[in-house]
Amino acid sequence: MSAGRFGIHGGQYIPETLMNAVRELEEAYDHYKNDPEFNRELNTLLNEYAGRPSRLYFAEKMTRDLGGAKIYLKREDLNHTGAHKINNVLGQALLAKKMGKTRLIAETGAGQHGVATATAAALMDMECVVFMGEEDTRRQALNVYRMKLLGAEVIPVTTGTATLKDAVSQAMREWTSRIADTHYCLGSVMGPHPFPTIVRDFQAVISKEIKQQILEKEGRLPDAVIACVGGGSNAIGSFYHFINDPSVQLIGCEAAGRGIDTPETAATIATGKLGIFHGMKSYFCQDDDGQIAPVYSISAGLDYPGIGPEHAWLHDIGRAQYVPITDEQAVEAFEYLARTEGIIPAIESAHAIAHAMQIAPKMARDQIIVITISGRGDKDCAAIARYRGEDLHE
Amino acid sequence: MSRIRNAFANGKAFIPFITCGDPDIATTEAVIRAAVANGADLIELGIPFSDPTAEGPVIMNANLRALTNGIRTDDVFELVARLRRDIEISLVFMTYANVVFSYGSEKFFTRCQQTGIDGLILPDVPFEEKGEFLEIGHRHGVELISMVAPTSADRISMIAREAEGFIYVVSSLGVTGTRTRITTDLASIVRVIRENTAVPCAVGFGISTPEQARKMADNSDGAIVGSAIIKLLERYGKDSPKYVGAYVKSMKDAVR
Structure with a gap:
């Protein structure tokens, strides 16, 4: 079996045209990940530019209100550009620069990864092209404007469902046509090897910090770490340094959309089956003929028919648990956190909050839950207002 | 000799690609028969996939049209079984890993064998x-x-040594679709292939005119054309067979 496997998942299912490009990327990454100078530069960017470490905030009111486990929020929403995406992008952009690339291309769903990539490109004097499903350019119009403001070109993708999966396909097509000067800055722990590993390593800073911070604050590990999962980058980043701590429950929250018993869902573990797509073997929402399903979620960032191969493996071995959260549950959690803690989370992150709201009351008061708030919710306010029947447009 | 090898025994090969079920399976069957009658040496049958990441817009849309019309993988196998009653030339499938994997790879290849598909x-x-x-x-x-691309470089010999059937040489960077110019140094790529294998090689991606096909076939053992044929289907729909037939004849005449 080929390189980059997580159990049976992962691999490199891509056109021959891209094989030398991913090999070159793997070689460069293997070199630079151990290079002190590279790591010094990256840490400076993460700390001085992105604002790391992000806070681990004790949500006291929420804890009291739910009446069970102590709840901590890992505040990735406070990073520069407003989400965890910047962690990975700064790493990949720096790597691309070292490789002599002058142009970044990226896919984006909610727009957070696109904004982060456009930001890194502006900072590092690189050209930037972002592919975004046309449907998502409407749902996330503000982020489209931000990307353009940062100097990126945004290309609306009209094929298929015109959402995240189509943006990934189009970015892959673009990469096959222009490789020499271009790095594909993939935004999640998916795609062909080495992307799931590279993105995970760059996002693992989240769990590294959580571990350090919770030990400082509580003197012990949490009982559960909860994060939302689309492709799964903030979740794997939140889980990674706890994988070998069996007392820590790892819970990924998938987007169930209008419910896992309806076709309007994006919950891959709950409704998908094993397949091969977008460069990897993993679980995908698909029909009996292997046609990829037109998935749905209120959250553009979780509206993806697959899940990263390392999550598929963590699911197979029972190390992590994946639970579906509906639009309605997520919207309620979005409103709840705003009211209770004065924090407006991304609608993606609200899926993780919704699950914590279900389990915290059933847990003991000396137990600890950490929820990763992967991004801030400013971008979602108009869409949630519309969901609640208000005629609000940006 | 295998049916695939036979395809390269009649001068340089002309290989048309057709997306099955676009616009409907009856038209696909008629188009294939027209291609065979006009000198096609081997036919690539596309089994539609919802997200064909190696295709440009023309073939992507053909895939979506076929799926919108309700084409299933089993319909394609039934089409092959009908064609095999009287068609002798080599037929190969072109599709994506998930179509095979989700059907069940063992079952998929069994059906290929039963219906008379020679390659994938x-x-x-x-x-x-x-x-x-x-x-x-x-x-x-x-x-x-196996496919060899303009970026394959040091991988060509490794791929060629284990190749079977024929080698699909990708003419250009990017996805499928017609191109006005093909600038890759195909002669060098084919030279490395020939040093490593006796398996024939055909060039595809971007070819639409008889002149391009002749040039590509001069450098290799044949030319593969997809998007230019799909455009005829897009334009003429159910009336396509006669146009595709005439096109195939002009292309075979150019490469032979």
Whole structure:
């Protein structure tokens, strides 16, 4: 079996045209990940530019209100550009620069990864092209404007469902046509090897910090770490340094959309089956003929028919648990956190909050839950207002 | 001699690609018959996939039209079985890994063998991933066609040494679709292939005119054309067979 496997998942299912490009990327990454100078530069960017470490905030009111486990929020929403995406992008952009690339291309769903990539490109004097499903350019119009403001070109993708999966396909097509000067800055722990590993390593800073911070604050590990999962980058980043701590429950929250018993869902573990797509073997929402399903979620960032191969493996071995959260549950959690803690989370992150709201009351008061708030919710306010029947447009 | 090898025994080969079920399966069948009658040496049959990441807009849309019309993988196998009652030339499938994998690879290759499919092209299965399909293919007499790209460089000899059926040489960077110019140094790529294998090689991606086809075939053992044919289907729909027939004749005359 080929390189980059997580159990049976992962691999490199891509056109021959891209094989030398991913090999070159793997070689460069293997070199630079151990290079002190590279790591010094990256840490400076993460700390001085992105604002790391992000806070681990004790949500006291929420804890009291739910009446069970102590709840901590890992505040990735406070990073520069407003989400965890910047962690990975700064790493990949720096790597691309070292490789002599002058142009970044990226896919984006909610727009957070696109904004982060456009930001890194502006900072590092690189050209930037972002592919975004046309449907998502409407749902996330503000982020489209931000990307353009940062100097990126945004290309609306009209094929298929015109959402995240189509943006990934189009970015892959673009990469096959222009490789020499271009790095594909993939935004999640998916795609062909080495992307799931590279993105995970760059996002693992989240769990590294959580571990350090919770030990400082509580003197012990949490009982559960909860994060939302689309492709799964903030979740794997939140889980990674706890994988070998069996007392820590790892819970990924998938987007169930209008419910896992309806076709309007994006919950891959709950409704998908094993397949091969977008460069990897993993679980995908698909029909009996292997046609990829037109998935749905209120959250553009979780509206993806697959899940990263390392999550598929963590699911197979029972190390992590994946639970579906509906639009309605997520919207309620979005409103709840705003009211209770004065924090407006991304609608993606609200899926993780919704699950914590279900389990915290059933847990003991000396137990600890950490929820990763992967991004801030400013971008979602108009869409949630519309969901609640208000005629609000940006 | 295998049917695939036969395709390269009649001068340089002309290989048309057709997406099955676009606009409907009856038209596909008539188009294939017209291509065979006008000198096609081997036919690539596309099994539609919802997200064909190696295709440009023309073939992507053909895939979506076929799926919108309700084409299933089993409909394609039934089409092949009908064609095989009287068509002798080599037929190979072009589709994506998930179509085969989700059907059940063992069952898929068994159906290929039963209906008379000689080879399989999976553009999202490179050399490193072919093992899981190759072994099953061998047990069912179905050859897995390897692709070589302009970026393959040091990989060409490795791919060529293990190649079977024929080698699909990708003419240009990017996805499928017609191009006005093809600038890749194909002669050098083909030279490395020939140093490593006796398996024939045909060039595809971007070819639409007889002049391009002749030039590509001069450098190799044949030319593959997809998007230019799909455009005829897009334009003429159910009336396509006569236009595709005439086109295939002009292309075969150019390469032979």
